[in-house]
Amino acid sequence: MNTLSLIKKHNIKPKKSLGQNFLMDEKIIDKIIDSVDIKKEDVIIEIGAGLATLTKHLCKKAKKVIAIELDKDFIEILNLELKEYKNIEIIQGDILKINLRGLADGEKIKIVGNLPYYITSEIIYKILKEDMDLVSLTIMVQKEVCDKIFKTKVPLSVILQFYFLIHIVDTISPNSFFPNPKVTSSVLNLEPKSLNDDIDKNDFINFVTNSFKMRRKTLINNLKIYFDESKIIRILNNLNINLKIRAEELDVIDFYNLFIALL
């Protein structure tokens, strides 16, 4: 059954507050599923299963699917729509509060999610911090965020470029969803890089975020709250970085070099 029929059948009133924009374009759904490149032995965590649109496809291809959905109203619908599959586990809860590492239970994990855009960064940071055996993260973001990622302008873009190989799967018009969101979306497939395991992810994420704290301030002025100013100046000089530089002008690798040197 397609998305609009399901919405009618279950008499659903989409909740804006939960970012409920349901995918209805079959071609896009297929493209997202293809990009996850599901193997028979894969364990997949889906964030925000909604009406099971993506979930069904995941269940058909993977060994196991763990679907997380915050909205209690959808749990019964998910149980009903997915009753033919034996490899599904449905969990009601907030992705930001769930112990994903525990759920993953030592398995290699692929994560898929079409989620509210206001928690994109939080979700990505959480997934990184949980340090599970992640194979890929396929996630819908605002196109504007996707554009920024390649310009190294915000903490999220630095973190993403540092930890992942980033593939743009597709750009998706508001018409592919019901109800239509206001913005154009992009699907990203993020593949963790195997390097960089030597630094504490939590500390590095905080360091990058702090570097950007006051947008108009120089990097030194943002960082001197946390580190000795003369030490920062010495390290920047050693790295051949202009002392007046702002975080948004710094290369991704320099965040790493600076972080290591400041430790």
Ligand code: SAH
């Ligand atoms: N994956 C479906 C639904 C997308 S809408 C599709 O592509 O059609 C986003 C879904 O995320 C909604 O079902 C919403 O209830 C759910 N959601 C919103 N915030 C969430 C959170 N913090 N944790 C888990 N699910 C959440």
